[in-house]
Amino acid sequence: MTQKPKPPAADEKHIRRLLEKYSCPVPYHEVRTRFLGSIATPVPVQPLQIVKDLWGGELPEFESMDAVNELIGALINGLWNSLTRHQKRADPFRLTRTITGSTRQELGDLALLRRQELDGFVEGLFNGQDRIDLPGKASSALDTLGEIRAMMAGISELAKDDGKSAKADDLDQTFNHVRELTLIIEKEINIVVLDCTRARRQVMKSGIGFPPPTLH
Known part of the structure; x- marks a missing residue:
């Protein structure tokens, strides 16, 4: 059986x-996730609706149909399909790779970027729903991501607080934590x-539904 070729990189x-x-x-980094x-x-x-939601539910104004096709092609045929x-x-x-930083500002920017990537992934996963059914491993992983999201938010806020002193060794240690x-x-x-x-494929094969789900 011939394998399907990988979608080209966006x-x-x-x-x-x-x-x-x-x-x-x-x-962009949040759009990806x-x-x-x-x-x-x-x-x-x-x-297409996911793309519209990037602008609050409606596509931006365009000068021509070519411009519409360019944006849709880049985001759906390009980025979506590649993912x-x-x-x-x-x-x-x-996740988005960044140049290693050393300053308080760079630490805050990195933590914010990671928090936004997590927010994007969770928003895409829930797709406007308050609760969704997830298989067991996915549910546990999402709990872990929620905990890390809180850490990243805390680091981002702390880095912006000029009233808190920060030694070079402390910054280096926190950068290492963020990388880990x-x-x-x-x-x-x-x-x-x-x-x-995996769960979706099982559903398609059996038509029974997800294994006992965990609500989030």
């Missing part, structure tokens, strides 16, 4: 330019994606 620079051109309020959550979710989704590859264990998802947590985030996100993908 043109990140092109997508970033388009998001900036149309004043998208959601940063929101799309990934939407791909993994057991909730039915429409990719579907991460439903396979052999091709795990990776980044690896855990990636691991837990991939658990959610793979467990939801």
Whole structure:
């Protein structure tokens, strides 16, 4: 049986330019994780509506149909389709890579970026629902992600507090913690994606439904 070829990698620079051109309020790194959550979710989704939701529910104004097709093509045919590859264990998802920092500001920016990536993934996973049914491993992984999200929010706020002194050694140690947590985030996100993908395939084969779910 011939394997399907991998979707081509998305043109990140092109997508970033388009998001900036149309004043998208959601940063690129968060768009990536929101799309990934939407791909993994057991909730039915429409990719075009997910794109519209980046602008609050409606697409921005365009000068021409070519402009519409360019944006939709970049986000759905490009980014969305490229992210579907991460439903396979052999091709795990990776968070946005950043240049190693050393200052308080850079620490705060990094923690904020990770918090936004987590927010995007969870928002995509829930797709506007208050509660969703998740298989067991995905549910446990989501609990862990929630705990790390709180840590990242705390680090981000602490880094902005100029009233708190910060020694170079303390900053280095916190940077190391954030890097370690980044690896855990990636691991837990991939658990959610793979467990939801596995459960969805079981449903398609059996028509019975998810194994006993955990509500979130």
